[in-house]
Amino acid sequence: MAKQTFEKAMKKLELIVQQLESGDQPLEEAVKKFEEGIKLSKFCSEKLDETEKRITIVLKDQTGNLFEKPFVSENESEDG
Secondary structure (H helix, E strand, O other): OOOOOHHHHHHHHHHHHHHHHHOOOOHHHHHHHHHHHHHHHHHHHHHHHHHHHHOOEEEEOOOOOEEEEOOOOOOOOOOO
Protein backbone atom coordinates (compact mmCIF):
# COMPACT_ATOMS: atom_id res chain seq x y z
CA MET A 1 0.00 0.00 0.00
CA ALA A 2 1.32 3.46 -0.90
CA LYS A 3 2.23 5.78 1.94
CA GLN A 4 -0.70 7.93 3.02
CA THR A 5 -0.10 11.66 2.61
CA PHE A 6 -2.15 14.55 3.89
CA GLU A 7 -3.11 15.52 0.35
CA LYS A 8 -4.24 12.01 -0.61
CA ALA A 9 -6.20 11.66 2.61
CA MET A 10 -7.95 15.01 2.06
CA LYS A 11 -8.92 14.10 -1.51
CA LYS A 12 -10.32 10.76 -0.35
CA LEU A 13 -12.16 12.45 2.51
CA GLU A 14 -13.70 14.98 0.12
CA LEU A 15 -14.84 12.15 -2.14
CA ILE A 16 -16.41 10.31 0.80
CA VAL A 17 -18.25 13.45 1.89
CA GLN A 18 -19.64 13.91 -1.63
CA GLN A 19 -20.73 10.28 -1.75
CA LEU A 20 -22.42 10.48 1.65
CA GLU A 21 -24.16 13.75 0.75
CA SER A 22 -25.56 12.19 -2.44
CA GLY A 23 -27.44 9.61 -0.38
CA ASP A 24 -27.07 7.02 -3.16
CA GLN A 25 -25.46 4.29 -1.03
CA PRO A 26 -27.27 1.64 0.97
CA LEU A 27 -27.10 2.25 4.72
CA GLU A 28 -24.41 -0.38 5.34
CA GLU A 29 -22.15 1.12 2.64
CA ALA A 30 -22.76 4.64 3.99
CA VAL A 31 -21.72 3.50 7.48
CA LYS A 32 -18.50 1.99 6.09
CA LYS A 33 -17.75 5.22 4.21
CA PHE A 34 -18.47 7.24 7.35
CA GLU A 35 -16.06 5.08 9.39
CA GLU A 36 -13.37 5.48 6.75
CA GLY A 37 -13.99 9.23 6.72
CA ILE A 38 -13.54 9.41 10.49
CA LYS A 39 -10.18 7.61 10.21
CA LEU A 40 -9.06 9.94 7.42
CA SER A 41 -10.19 12.98 9.40
CA LYS A 42 -8.17 11.83 12.42
CA PHE A 43 -5.11 11.19 10.21
CA CYS A 44 -5.37 14.68 8.68
CA SER A 45 -5.82 16.29 12.07
CA GLU A 46 -2.72 14.54 13.41
CA LYS A 47 -0.69 15.61 10.36
CA LEU A 48 -1.80 19.22 10.84
CA ASP A 49 -0.82 19.07 14.51
CA GLU A 50 2.61 17.70 13.60
CA THR A 51 3.10 20.39 10.96
CA GLU A 52 2.00 23.16 13.29
CA LYS A 53 4.66 22.08 15.79
CA ARG A 54 7.32 22.39 13.11
CA ILE A 55 6.43 25.92 12.13
CA THR A 56 8.90 28.54 13.16
CA ILE A 57 7.83 30.52 16.17
CA VAL A 58 8.30 34.26 15.83
CA LEU A 59 9.20 35.91 19.12
CA LYS A 60 9.95 39.41 20.35
CA ASP A 61 13.01 40.13 22.44
CA GLN A 62 13.02 42.61 25.31
CA THR A 63 13.66 45.55 22.94
CA GLY A 64 10.71 44.63 20.71
CA ASN A 65 12.76 43.21 17.85
CA LEU A 66 11.43 40.09 16.17
CA PHE A 67 13.56 36.98 15.91
CA GLU A 68 12.84 33.44 14.79
CA LYS A 69 13.27 30.36 16.88
CA PRO A 70 12.55 26.86 15.55
CA PHE A 71 10.14 24.79 17.57
CA VAL A 72 11.83 21.80 19.18
CA SER A 73 9.44 19.14 20.42
CA GLU A 74 10.06 16.97 23.45
CA ASN A 75 10.80 14.05 21.11
CA GLU A 76 13.52 15.89 19.19
CA SER A 77 17.01 16.26 20.58
CA GLU A 78 18.81 19.58 20.59
CA ASP A 79 21.58 18.08 18.39
CA GLY A 80 19.15 17.23 15.57
